[in-house]
Amino acid sequence: MRVIAKGAEALLYLEDWLGLTVLVKERTPKGYRDPVFDKMIRVRRTINEARLMMDAADLGVKTPVIYDVDVVRTRIRMQYLNSPTLNHVIKNNGYSKLVKELMNRMGALVGMLHNGGILHGDPTPANVIVNNGDEYLIDFGLGEKLKPTWDSKYLRKAALDLNVLLRSLESNYGEYSEQLFNDFINGYSSVVGDGKAASVGRWIKRIRSLARYYTGRLL
Ligand SMILES: Nc1ncnc2c1ncn2[C@@H]1O[C@H](COP(=O)(O)OP(=O)(O)OP(=O)(O)O)[C@@H](O)[C@H]1O
Numbered sequence: 558m559r560v561i562a563k564g565a566e567a568l569l570y571l572e573d574w575l576g577l578t579v580l581v582k583e584r585t586p587k588g589y590r591d592p593v594f595d596k597m598i599r600v601r602r603t604i605n606e607a608r609l610m611m612d613a614a615d616l617g618v619k620t621p622v623i624y625d626v627d628v629v630r631t632r633i634r635m636q637y638l639n640s641p642t643l644n645h646v647i648k649n650n651g652y653s654k655l656v657k658e659l660m661n662r663m664g665a666l667v668g669m670l671h672n673g674g675i676l677h678g679d680p681t682p683a684n685v686i687v688n689n690g691d692e693y694l695i696d697f698g699l700g701e702k703l704k705p706t707w708d709s710k711y712l713r714k715a716a717l718d719l720n721v722l723l724r725s726l727e728s729n730y731g732e733y734s735e736q737l738f739n740d741f742i743n744g745y746s747s748v749v750g751d752g753k754a755a756s757v758g759r760w761i762k763r764i765r766s767l768a769r770y771y772t773g774r775l776l
Pocket residue numbers: 561562563564565566567568569580582621635636637638639640642683684686695696697
């Protein structure tokens with residue numbers, strides 16, 4: 558078994574499948590969870606991930622092609638993209654014109670998802686694969702699909718999605734996290750429109766000040 562990554566919840570390995578090298582994402586049991594509950598969560602996330610990957614592709618957002626979903630063994634066989642993640646590109650290049658462009662386009666892709674009602678759940682540079690200049694989104698297991706009403710409930714959810722990105726940029730790229738996030742927002746606004754992007758931005762501020770308030774009270 559050629560393991561390529563061991564994520565927080567899944568084992569990712571390559572397999573020869575009908576003569577094709579494919580990537581298998583297998584959600585493995587978590588010993589600390591009750592076994593019945595654990596299986597339920599893994600089944601649900603596997604189905605959710607496969608469904609959202611296909612829905613995203615319908616919206617014009619590139620995702621690895623799904624070959625097979627095995628609900629019993631909680632694994633997905635998908636196209637293997639032998640390319641670095643955006644996280645690797647940023648780490649190797651630092652803040653460059655290329656990185657600026659890739660963050661901008663990542664923002665446009667997440668904007669397309671939000672326009673189509675898909676909230677990714679973990680839209681970070683580690684979940685973007687840069688393949689021949691194209692960006693592919695992966696890791697949809699925690700995502701959800703709603704009606705894209707852009708009412709306050711939806712705006713809040715969109716803001717929570719982008720706040721996951723902002724927090725990951727801050728913890729990984731402290732010095733230039735703000736520039737990276739700005740580039741992302743420029744791409745995002747160009748797709749969802751400036752008005753909606755500004756409303757999401759206000760919700761991000763609100764979520765963050767609430768988070769500070771509660772952390773402050775705990776200390
Ligand atoms: N289709 C693919 N082709 C190539 N590499 C992939 C593919 N899917 C995932 N990977 C690699 O495996 C890593 C983990 O995949 P993924 O994010 O889907 O799993 P995860 O268990 O949710 O991991 P994490 O906890 O790290 O987010 C990715 O960051 C990427 O490097």
